[in-house]
Amino acid sequence: MARVLLRFSKEIVDQPIISQVILEEKIPINILSAHIDQQGGEILADILSAHVENAIKAFRERGVTVEVRKLIEVSDEKCIDCGACVSLCPVNAITFEKNFSVAFNEEKCLGITCGLCVDACPVRAIGRVK
Amino acid sequence: MKKLAESSGIQVAYEEVDVVTTGTFGAMCSSGAIINLGHADPPIKIQRAWINDVEISHPGAAVDLYIGATSMSETKPFEYGGGHVIEDLIRGKEVELRATAYGTDCYPRTRVETTLTKEDLNQFYLLNFRNCYQRYNCATNSRDETIYTYMGKLLPRLGNATFSGAGELNPLMNDPDYETIGIGTRIFLGGAQGYVIGEGTQHNPGNQFGTLMARGDAKKMSQEFIRGAAFTKYGATLYVGVGIPIPILNEGIAKKVAIREEEIFTDVIDYGVPRRDRPKLGRVSYKELRSGKIAVGEKSVKVSSLSSLKKAKDIAENLKSWIENASFYLTAPVETLPTDTVAKPMRQTKEIAFVENVVQDAITCKEGEKIESVAQRIIKRSVNHVIVVDDQNKLKGIVTSWDITKAVAEEKRKLADIVTRRVITTTLDEPLEAASRKMAQHSISALPVINKDGKVLGIVTSEDISKLVGGRQYG
Numbered sequence: 001m002a003r004v005l006l007r008f009s010k011e012i013v014d015q016p017i018i019s020q021v022i023l024e025e026k027i028p029i030n031i032l033s034a035h036i037d038q039q040g041g042e043i044l045a046d047i048l049s050a051h052v053e054n055a056i057k058a059f060r061e062r063g064v065t066v067e068v069r070k071l072i073e074v075s076d077e078k079c080i081d082c083g084a085c086v087s088l089c090p091v092n093a094i095t096f097e098k099n100f101s102v103a104f105n106e107e108k109c110l111g112i113t114c115g116l117c118v119d120a121c122p123v124r125a126i127g128r129v130k
Numbered sequence: 131m132k133k134l135a136e137s138s139g140i141q142v143a144y145e146e147v148d149v150v151t152t153g154t155f156g157a158m159c160s161s162g163a164i165i166n167l168g169h170a171d172p173p174i175k176i177q178r179a180w181i182n183d184v185e186i187s188h189p190g191a192a193v194d195l196y197i198g199a200t201s202m203s204e205t206k207p208f209e210y211g212g213g214h215v216i217e218d219l220i221r222g223k224e225v226e227l228r229a230t231a232y233g234t235d236c237y238p239r240t241r242v243e244t245t246l247t248k249e250d251l252n253q254f255y256l257l258n259f260r261n262c263y264q265r266y267n268c269a270t271n272s273r274d275e276t277i278y279t280y281m282g283k284l285l286p287r288l289g290n291a292t293f294s295g296a297g298e299l300n301p302l303m304n305d306p307d308y309e310t311i312g313i314g315t316r317i318f319l320g321g322a323q324g325y326v327i328g329e330g331t332q333h334n335p336g337n338q339f340g341t342l343m344a345r346g347d348a349k350k351m352s353q354e355f356i357r358g359a360a361f362t363k364y365g366a367t368l369y370v371g372v373g374i375p376i377p378i379l380n381e382g383i384a385k386k387v388a389i390r391e392e393e394i395f396t397d398v399i400d401y402g403v404p405r406r407d408r409p410k411l412g413r414v415s416y417k418e419l420r421s422g423k424i425a426v427g428e429k430s431v432k433v434s435s436l437s438s439l440k441k442a443k444d445i446a447e448n449l450k451s452w453i454e455n456a457s458f459y460l461t462a463p464v465e466t467l468p469t470d471t472v473a474k475p476m477r478q479t480k481e482i483a484f485v486e487n488v489v490q491d492a493i494t495c496k497e498g499e500k501i502e503s504v505a506q507r508i509i510k511r512s513v514n515h516v517i518v519v520d521d522q523n524k525l526k527g528i529v530t531s532w533d534i535t536k537a538v539a540e541e542k543r544k545l546a547d548i549v550t551r552r553v554i555t556t557t558l559d560e561p562l563e564a565a566s567r568k569m570a571q572h573s574i575s576a577l578p579v580i581n582k583d584g585k586v587l588g589i590v591t592s593e594d595i596s597k598l599v600g601g602r603q604y605g
Contacts, residue, residue, distance in 0.1 A: 080369060081441060084282045084283075084434065084435075086432075086434035087290035087433050116285075120282055122436070123358075
């Protein structure tokens with residue numbers, strides 16, 4: 001499974017691109033979060049590894065900017081394992097380990113489309129990747 | 131010790147164990163550091179001073195300054211503050227000092243600017259007037275919006291909860307009658323050895339909210355256990371690590387240190403209500419808090435700590451090894467902490483105003499009405515807001531004179547098309563200042579006043595507040 005961030009410019013944001021890719025290319029896509037404003041739209045989605053290459057190609061052909069990379073960065077050096085972020089995470093990507101250190105599961109993380117934890121960190125150990 | 135007491139009984143634990151080490155690592159706002167800069171030439175009697183743009187208070191003679199943990203940077207407020215200055219100094223970083231003065235015959239200088247490290251300071255002592263709460267509240271938020279508090283970020287409609295404190299590892303929780311802790315007790319403070327210098331401010335032993343005042347040599351401390359922090363939209367603070375050894379002098383003390391998480395309870399408090407006495411929504415044990423979920427009424431709420439249990443354990447372990455290798459000696463207190471003080475509320479000699487004092491009758495309408503009839507009511511009653519209610523007088527929405535104007539411009543005919551349905555509301559017992567803050571935050575000029583059942587009791591407008599406040603200064 002790969003996590004991709006799809007960016008739709010305002011020129012194409014009104015087109016049913018996701019549906020086209022699902023129907024025409026027969027690629028199952030799991031939308032995790034979506035956001036739209038005057039500048040355009042952003043969708044975070046999971047795509048099966050076997051389809052990733054075709055999906056990226058299909059999206060790019062339709063004018064979508066596709067990014068596969070991590071979205072939230074955690075600094076282990078800064079983190080004090082307090083847990084202020086844990087109760088905020090809607091997908092349980094941040095949890096306590098047995099020894100009470102705070103663990104961050106990048107694969108579960110919704111990234112910048114969520115970002116609930118970012119401004120809750122008292123030592124600013126969580127950052128959005130720009 | 132706790133496990134031993136559980137498995138083999140208090141008697142065996144008492145005979146086997148000499149000392150129990152405890153620890154806690156959390157945000158402790160009433161912390162700070164006293165520094166002495168040494169004299170400048172020509173000398174200056176500092177009146178105001180800043181380090182890295184954070185204002186430092188000047189409580190004493192010429193060059194003694196106190197870095198309060200919560201003082202915020204003038205250039206990076208809410209991100210950098212006194213706590214960070216203390217951490218930076220402990221890390222050995224160079225900081226920028228700027229100071230001004232009025233000038234005297236003996237201290238002629240009026241300005242000084244220089245850079246400093248901790249090595250340049252004569253004294254650099256952590257001097258914390260309230261540390262180490264015995265236990266603390268669990269915070270949640272009933273409002274319809276996210277709030278940012280000293281208990282962290284609280285999501286709307288009980289979306290999460292936070293708590294603080296090390297529970298069964300908390301120093302004062304293990305000696306709840308303060309039999310071994312008092313003035314002169316040597317402790318672990320910020321990675322170095324420090325001392326308890328008395329009870330902390332607001333020390334309230336009657337309901338297990340005891341606190342400590344502490345002092346320690348910050349030059350010897352470590353950033354591992356002293357960390358500057360910033361709570362978004364709340365302010366700066368300092369995370370402090372405190373550890374206290376408790377000598378098991380008798381079986382009574384052995385019994386008390388055997389306390390477990392399930393025996394320590396705290397209240398779930400609604401921080402959505404901006405009053406001194408916030409509503410209690412429930413009572414939970416630290417064991418439940420550690421489980422990650424608590425029940426608040428019918429709802430299961432995700433909960434996590436703001437203080438670090440991992441660091442607290444590190445502190446207790448560190449202290450244990452110091453004692454074992456004889457680099458730390460326990461002391462008997464000169465005087466134990468008081469067990470009979472209470473934390474009183476502030477005496478207020480000027481009354482503060484509440485929504486109740488300015489509430490007006492609301493002009494209402496039903497959703498089925500015509501825009502014209504609502505427009506007529508606005509003119510006739512000379513108001514700007516009409517509240518939409520149902521047959522039970524429950525709030526359904528709000529319409530403003532601006533909405534009506536817009537409807538005319540856009541040729542809309544139905545009231546339902548122009549009603550604002552997500553309405554920000556207030557209650558009769560909300561302080562006016564809080565209501566006025568809500569209006570400013572949402573750029574609106576009126577709030578419907580509702581009761582618990584959502585029934586409309588009236589309306590408060592920014593005009594009414596201005597009239598009442600008049601020349602009087604709030605804040």
